[in-house]
Amino acid sequence: MSPNLGTGIIWGHAMAHADLEFVRRPTQRDMDQRLAAGWRSPWKGGPQLRVRVSDGSWREFRSACAEPPVLYTREGDRIRLFAGAGQWELSAGDGTLKAAGRAERPASELLETWLSSRRRRDPPAVSAPPSSSAAETGA
Numbered sequence: 254m255s256p257n258l259g260t261g262i263i264w265g266h267a268m269a270h271a272d273l274e275f276v277r278r279p280t281q282r283d284m285d286q287r288l289a290a291g292w293r294s295p296w297k298g299g300p301q302l303r304v305r306v307s308d309g310s311w312r313e314f315r316s317a318c319a320e321p322p323v324l325y326t327r328e329g330d331r332i333r334l335f336a337g338a339g340q341w342e343l344s345a346g347d348g349t350l351k352a353a354g355r356a357e358r359p360a361s362e363l364l365e366t367w368l369s370s371r372r373r374r375d376p377p378a379v380s381a382p383p384s385s386s387a388a389e390t391g392a
Contacts, residue, residue: 306350322364335360
């Protein structure tokens with residue numbers, strides 16, 4: 254590759270992303286608003302969501318959320334949340350949140366798997382609900 258071609262590619266990439274801002278330790282909100290990945294879908298539920306959940310499940314979920322990230326997959330009305338080493342099912346219809354056991358891997362490892370598999374254009378390495386080809390994934 255000629256030096257000029259490489260410079261043009263780098264220049265084009267730099268210009269295409271010139272309005273992006275580097276964030277050293279992004280929050281969940283930063284990732285939702287700024288993660289520049291064509292495969293991801295932003296959270297559509299708004300900044301707050303009313304849920305119905307038992308006290309025990311809520312404490313467990315909040316504790317797991319203390320260590321980011323919190324990820325989700327969505328298929329229709331069914332949302333699966335991944336936090337810490339656990340997973341939870343959230344019904345978008347009635348707001349019911351319930352524990353769904355341990356995830357195959359912690360959410361931090363799952364995010365890395367999703368990012369690296371997207372770079373290779375492979376499907377995500379996670380047990381998703383049936384017909385996951387139509388499912389949304391988000392960070």
